[in-house]
Amino acid sequence: MKKTDYLEKLRNGDALSRKQLIHLTITLSLPAIFAQISSIVMQYIDASMVGHLGSEAAASIGLVSTTTWLFGGLCMAMNIGFTVQIAQAIGAKEDKKARNLVRLGLLAALVFSLTLLGIGTAISNWLPHWLGGSDDIIPNARWYFLIFALSMPIFQLNRIAGGMIQASGNMKFPSILHILMCLLDVVFNAVLIFPSWTFSLFSTEITIPGAGLGVLGAALGTTLAELVIACFMLFHLLFRSPALRIRRDEPLVIAKANLIKALKIALPVGFEQVVMCGAYIASTKIVAPLGVTAIAANSFGITAESLCYMPGYGIGAAATTLIGQSIGAKRHDLTRKLAWLTTSLGVTVMTATGALMFIFAPEMIALLSPDPEIQTLGTIILRIEAFAEPLYGASIVANGVFRGAGDTLVPSIFNFSCMWLVRIPLAAVLASSMGLKGVWIAMCIELCCRGILFLIRLSGKRWQNKKHAASAPN
Secondary structure: OOOHHHHHHHHHOOOHHHHHHHHHHHHHHHHHHHHHHHHHHHHHHHHHHHOOOOOOHHHHHHHHHHHHHHHHHHHHHHHHHHHHHHHHHHOOOHHHHHHHHHHHHHHHHHHHHHHHHHHHHHHHOOOOHHOOOOOOOOHHHHHHHHHHHHHHHHHHHHHHHHHHHOOOOOOHHHHHHHHHHHHHHHHHHHHHHHHHEEEEOOOOOEEEEEEEEEOOHHHHHHHHHHHHHHHHHHHHHHOOOOOOOOOOOOOOOOOHHHHHHHHHHHHHHHHHHHHHHHHHHHHHHHHHHHHHHHHHHHHHHHHHHHHHHHHHHHHHHHHHHHHHHHOOOOHHHHHHHHEEEHHHHHHHHHHHHHHHHHHHHHHHOOOOOOHHHHHHHHHHHHHHHHOOOOOOOHHHHHHHHHHOOOHHHHHHHHHHHHHHHHHHHHHHHHHHHHHHHHHHHHHHHHHHHHHHHHHHHHHHHHHHOEEEEEEEHH
């Protein structure tokens, strides 16, 4: 039986065996996992190509990465406010309401992303200075962030359209497009980052055109890939999705209740992202004085580690859809079972990826940088972080569960409290004596603490009784 059949059974109130729930969880999670992995592969491609330009080029991107995470995190927060409501509306078989939420969410996303574009453009000239960058990396860092800021509407609409399609239960189509985006990123980056080059094939010389733009080319290549996929994603959402496509006889209704509910769900996540970004910037300022090698190794280490934890985010995305639809369908008998099934799957998968990261850490870093010093330091920090992956997986997937239930305040408090009360103080103390290794030891300890807190909340019942989970009037 296909996953769509199981979702229909869930919405209809039919009984589902444990085996069927496991099958539903896995089949929804796998496409989302591949989508997340493809996203990280794209970052790998960027980092690897830029890494071959030298450590200064890599450090210039690493310097502003925390701020790009902040902007991306704020976009994600805004998206969650609408995608959770769409999942719950579909679970309750209120498809007309879900379609109205799609248009309302896209309009809000466009306005919000244009605001971020303005802010990002305004600060792009001074941001690398604020973050403590050295004179040799500031120009590239400035250009990279400016292009990123200008692409915010594309990024936002791409992500919210994909999230809405996933909320309807279709995980496969966004995953396919994310994989395609990786392939496009390879092509665009190869042309834009490097200068033209020639090679011989069967005595025939073939020239590959190149713009030779370096770091700027990496930013432009990613933006172009995002643009192409955003067009496909929006077309499918608005004209092909069985549940969410536009109906001409359904005018847009700007429902105050839906907007308020979106704010209640999104604001804690948005506040979390701001506070978390402050912590990431503080962490960057702790790493910056350690030198260019440490900055580059830290940036590459984060990129490499993300390949291991992105499967957790894929399962978390599936958990949000499953929990949202089960709550919308008032399937309280299944909500808790699905919560623990998805979280257990996340812990299992990330335990395996953590073990692989420990074993293959040298090869993972070598793919990103040819510099021996960066490779040595990057291997050490990845092996430190491998021990945090199981509990980190628990926190990621449990957070997806809570978001599906509309419970975002307490998990957000957990996230930023652990960052500011555990990671940052420990990193500041350990960095002075242990360098970058101390920063990553602090990160490992903090992620384990975070995972324990999320498991404690998951074992309780308060997250299932959030008022946000109730269906708001259209």
